[in-house]
Amino acid sequence: MRSILAKSLYVGLAALSLGGVANSVIAPTTANAASKAKIVSKVSLGKDGQNVQLTGKNAIYTKPGTVNGAKRVVSKAKAKNLAASKRSADYFRAYHMALTNRGTVYYKVVSMNGKYRGYIYGGRVQKAFTGGVQEAxxxxxxxxxxxxxxxxxxxxxxxxxxxxxxxxxxxxxxxxxxxxxxxxxxxxxxxxxxxxxxxxxxxxxxxxxxxxxxxxxxxxxxxxxxxxxxxxxxxNVADQAATNDNSVTIQYRDAKTKAEVAKATWTTADKKTVAGQAVNDAKNASGQTLTDVLKSKLPSGYRAQSDTTIADAVKGASYGNTVYVDIMAAATSKISMAVGNVMNTVSAAPSDGKAPKADATTAVDVINPLKKGAKLTGKDVQMALSADAIKALTGEPTATVSSKLGVIAGGFTTGAKGLQTYKDKAGVEYHYEFSIDATSFTGDNWNKHFGDELKATFTAQLVLGKGTGTTTGDNSWQA
Known part of the structure; x- marks a missing residue:
């Protein structure tokens, strides 16, 4: 019995000993497997080189990351910071591509300012720019x-x-x-x-x-x-010296007290005018009429008393005389834009068939999608605001904007195109289109006064296709 027990103990100890040896070599064996990855082909991208930005998912190495001897140039944490950067210097250029025997694609990239250079994982599809980078x-x-x-x-x-x-x-x-x-x-x-x-x-x-x-x-x-x-x-434009024969004095005065608030002078470019002659549609050296100057020289913090004030002031204006413009204190609100609801759905698949069949209720898993609450600026969306809505942002500082909210909300572009491009894991391109949430706009700003910053939230709807468009000409209303 003792003999059997001794043999059992011996076999058990031997098994434990072998198990300990086995465990001690697992990590080195795995490391050796990783070190066996090698580059099987390299190619310059040439004219197919691409401006890219980091996604923050992968680090940058001196060699493809799985190849023996690869050293880290940019950590994953630093890559996340570069991906979120608001500086163009932190864009990258992908100019070389390497394939490994494991079927992985790596791109050699360099930051626009030349500070960082190395290889980053780019997925398993050549020139698809996924993984650690995306087209920019x-x-x-x-x-x-x-x-x-x-x-x-x-x-x-x-x-x-x-x-x-x-x-x-x-x-x-x-x-x-x-x-x-x-x-x-x-x-x-x-x-x-x-x-x-x-x-x-x-x-x-x-x-x-x-x-x-x-x-x-x-x-x-x-x-x-x-x-x-x-x-x-x-x-560089300069008016001729103002005289009684070629200029008009402009006096801005408080609409209630008639006290002078500011003065300006308009001088014609015509050298043959005389005092008392009607100004009509004459222009100065910059090509401005008297009406243009009356509008442009309005004192800061004031507006014309009514829509006809300036037109009335210039009627019958003549050289050597003074025109009076009645003005009132005013304040102008600006609008901050943010994402409200995010609809990551699409209504149809692209003609190339790379994306799955989808309808308006089918969610799409895009990389780094928009998040609720994200701030929007002119670089994100081709958003315009109508002239009437911009005008409605100005009023007396003590008055609330409540009566103007409907006009302002109705002045936003419906389905405004997003300028940024998003991709899913298959490399299919999408962008967002934005529409104002009028109900939230009214509720968020009901008690705001002219001069206060207004808040506008938008529904972001995912749409197939690359983000394109032209930024708006007048974005003076944006906070």
């Missing part, structure tokens, strides 16, 4: 200015041109301005906004030398004849 649209078309010629560089030593808006293309660089002088003029042929920052750029060409052209920061852009400087551009 670094700029969006913007509204062209109403004037497109006769612009100057504000400072030829400082306000330079770029081959692309800075950090929207890898290796975008300054354009040589050799031979240019401060009096040379430029014409505008394109306008874009940078997707991350929302800043406006114009593509300009020297009117005296078409070889000098490029993109320049345009600030808030050219708006009307009152604009003289914007970004790196300027319009």
């Amino acid at each position: 649209t670094t700029t969006h078309k913007a509204t062209m200015p109403t004037r497109t010629t006769g612009f100057h560089l504000r400072n030829v030593n400082k306000n330079t041109l770029w081959t692309a808006p800075k950090n929207t293309e890898y290796k975008a660089h300054r354009v040589s301005l050799y031979g240019l002088n401060k009096n040379d003029t430029f014409k505008v042929s394109k306008a874009v906004t940078k997707s991350k920052e929302g800043t406006l750029y114009y593509y300009v060409t020297a009117e005296s030398d078409s070889s000098i052209s490029g993109w320049i920061y345009a600030g808030e852009g050219y708006k009307d004849a009152t604009t003289t400087e914007f970004g790196g551009l300027t319009v």
Whole structure:
């Protein structure tokens, strides 16, 4: 019996010993399996190189991450920060592709500012840009200015041109301005906004030398004849000296007390006028009529007493005289936009058949979808507000906006197109379309006064197709 027991104990101890050995070699064996991954092909993407942004799901390595010797360049945590960045410098360019014997795709990428470079996991489908990266649209078309010629560089030593808006293309660089002088003029042929920052750029060409052209920061852009400087551009116009024979004095006065609030002068560009002559539709050096100047020179914090105040003031205006404009204190509200409901559904499958058949009740699993409460800006959505709605944002500071909420809510674009592109795991492209939640708009802002920030929430509906569109021209109403 003792002999049998001893043999049993011996066999048991042997088994435990073998088990301990087995456990000690499992991790090294797994590590060796990982180290056996190798690159089976490499190819330059060439003209198929793509502007991308990180998704934050994968780190960046000196080699494809599963290949022996790969060292981490950007951690997953840092990749998440770069994915959420609002700086164009944190976009990347995918310019090389590597395939491993495991069927995985890696892209070699470099950040637009050249700070980070390495390989990142890109899924299992070549040129699909999934996994750690997704395609990026670094700029969006913007509204062209109403004037497109006769612009100057504000400072030829400082306000330079770029081959692309800075950090929207890898290796975008300054354009040589050799031979240019401060009096040379430029014409505008394109306008874009940078997707991350929302800043406006114009593509300009020297009117005296078409070889000098490029993109320049345009600030808030050219708006009307009152604009003289914007970004790196300027319009140099000067009136002739004002005299009794060529000018009109403008006096803005409080509508109740008739006390003077501010004064201005309008001077015609015509050099043959005399005192007492009717102004009519004459223009100044900037191309502005007397009416234009009356509107543009309204003192800050005031508005015309009525819709006909300015028209009444200019009737019968003549050179050498004064026109009076009655004004009232006013405040203007701005509107912040946010996502309310998010509908991640689509109504039809694309013609290429890559997406599953779907109807309006079928959910789509897009990567990094919009979240309820997310803030929206002009870089996210092609949202416009009607002229009547913009006008309704201004009123007496002590008055509530409640009576104007219906007009404002009705002025938003219905089904406004989103500018950002989203993808599902199969690489199918989608965008959102946005519609105002009028009921919430009324409830959220009922007790707000003119001058207070108003809140607008929108339903975001997922739609098949890449996000495209042009940013709105007048976004002065956006908070």
